[in-house]
Amino acid sequence: MPRFGLGVYKMTDPEESYLAMEKALQEGYTAIDTASLYGNEQQVGEALRNSNKKRQDLFITSKVWNTDQGYDETLFAFEKSLNLLQMDYLDLYLTHWPVPSKFKETYRAIERLYDEKLIRATGVSNHQVHHLEELMTTANYKPMVNQIELHPYLTQVENREFCQANNIAITAWSPLGRGKVLQDETIRQIGEQYNKTTAQTIIRWHLQGDHIVIPKSVTPSRIVENAQVFDFELTAEDMARIDALHRDERFGSHPDHYAYE
Numbered sequence: 166m167p168r169f170g171l172g173v174y175k176m177t178d179p180e181e182s183y184l185a186m187e188k189a190l191q192e193g194y195t196a197i198d199t200a201s202l203y204g205n206e207q208q209v210g211e212a213l214r215n216s217n218k219k220r221q222d223l224f225i226t227s228k229v230w231n232t233d234q235g236y237d238e239t240l241f242a243f244e245k246s247l248n249l250l251q252m253d254y255l256d257l258y259l260t261h262w263p264v265p266s267k268f269k270e271t272y273r274a275i276e277r278l279y280d281e282k283l284i285r286a287t288g289v290s291n292h293q294v295h296h297l298e299e300l301m302t303t304a305n306y307k308p309m310v311n312q313i314e315l316h317p318y319l320t321q322v323e324n325r326e327f328c329q330a331n332n333i334a335i336t337a338w339s340p341l342g343r344g345k346v347l348q349d350e351t352i353r354q355i356g357e358q359y360n361k362t363t364a365q366t367i368i369r370w371h372l373q374g375d376h377i378v379i380p381k382s383v384t385p386s387r388i389v390e391n392a393q394v395f396d397f398e399l400t401a402e403d404m405a406r407i408d409a410l411h412r413d414e415r416f417g418s419h420p421d422h423y424a425y426e
C-alpha cells in the first residue's frame with residue numbers, strides 16, 4: 166500500500182476536485198482516499214480513467230458511511246460506490262466510524278467483499294483499541310488498516326502501539342490538523358533547518374513514524390509541495406521534538422463521543 170496519497174474530503178466543487186485529482190496524478194500520487202460521504206467518488210473515477218496510469222498502479226480507498234452500516238446495507242453501499250467510481254474493485258474499503266451495534270456486521274460484509282475479491286484489503290476507521298478488540302473477537306481477518314485522526318497535536322500512542330502489535334497499518338487522517346498545525350512555530354523552525362516548509366516537515370514526521378499519510382489540498386502548488394518529502398530525513402532528535410508537541414487536541418470528533426445517528 167502506498168505510504169502517501171491525496172485526501173479528498175471537502176473537495177465538493179466537481180471541477181475544482183477533478184483538477185486537484187488530475188494534478189496529483191500528474192505529480193506522481195498513486196493513492197486517493199475518498200468516501201461516499203465526500204460526494205466526489207464520480208470525480209475520482211473520472212480523474213483516474215483520464216490519467217495515463219494503469220489501474221493496478223493506483224490505490225483507491227473508500228468508506229461506508231454511518232447511515233449505510235449493517236451487513237446488507239454495506240454490500241449495497243459498496244456497489245453504489247463502485248458504480249460511481251466505475252471500477253471493478255477497490256484497493257481498500259473501510260467502516261467509516263464504529264457505529265455502536267453496527268460496526269461488527271459492517272466489517273463482516275467488508276470481509277465478504279474481500280473474499281469475493283472486490284476489495285484488495287479490509288479496514289476500519291476511527292476505531293479505538295476497545296473497538297478493535299471487540300471486532301477481533303468475531304472477525305475472520307484482522308483489519309489491515311485503521312484510519313484515525315493523527316498529527317503532531319494528537320499522537321495516538323496507545324492506538325498506534327496496539328495496531329503495530331497486531332500488524333494493522335495506521336493511516337493518519339487530518340495529518341496537517343486540517344491546516345491548523347501549520348501555524349506551529351517549533352515545526353516551522355525544524356523545517357527551516359532542512360529548507361522544507363512546515364507542511365513538508367509534518368508529512369515527513371508521519372512517514373518516519375510509519376503512518377500512511379493522506380494530506381488534502383485543492384491548491385496545485387501545495388499538491389506539488391506536499392509530495393516533495395522523499396529527499397530528506399528528520400533526525401531522531403527532531404522527530405522527538407515533534408512528538409513532544411502532543412496535547413491531545415482533536416480537530417474532529419472523538420469516536421467515543423460521536424453523535425452516531
Ligand SMILES: NC(=O)C1=CN([C@@H]2O[C@H](COP(=O)(O)OP(=O)(O)OC[C@H]3O[C@@H](n4cnc5c(N)ncnc54)[C@H](OP(=O)(O)O)[C@@H]3O)[C@@H](O)[C@H]2O)C=CC1
Pocket residue numbers: 171172173174175198199261290291312313337338339340341342343344345347364365379380381382383384387390391417
Ligand atoms: N476517516 C475519517 O473519518 C476522516 C478521514 N479524512 C481523510 O483525511 C484527509 C486529510 O484530512 P483533512 O481533514 O482534509 O485535513 P488536512 O490535515 O489534510 O489539511 C487540509 C487543509 O490544509 C491545507 N493545506 C494542505 N497542504 C497545505 C500546504 N502545503 N500549505 C498550507 N496549507 C495546506 C488545505 O488547504 P487547500 O485545500 O485550500 O489547499 C486544507 O485546508 C481527508 O481529505 C480525508 O481523505 C479526514 C477526516 C476524517
Ligand SMILES: O=C1CO[C@H](CO)[C@@H](O)[C@@H]1O
Pocket residue numbers: 174200202261416417418
Ligand atoms: O471523513 C470525515 C471527514 O470529516 C468529517 C467531519 O470531521 C468526519 O465526520 C468524517 O469522518
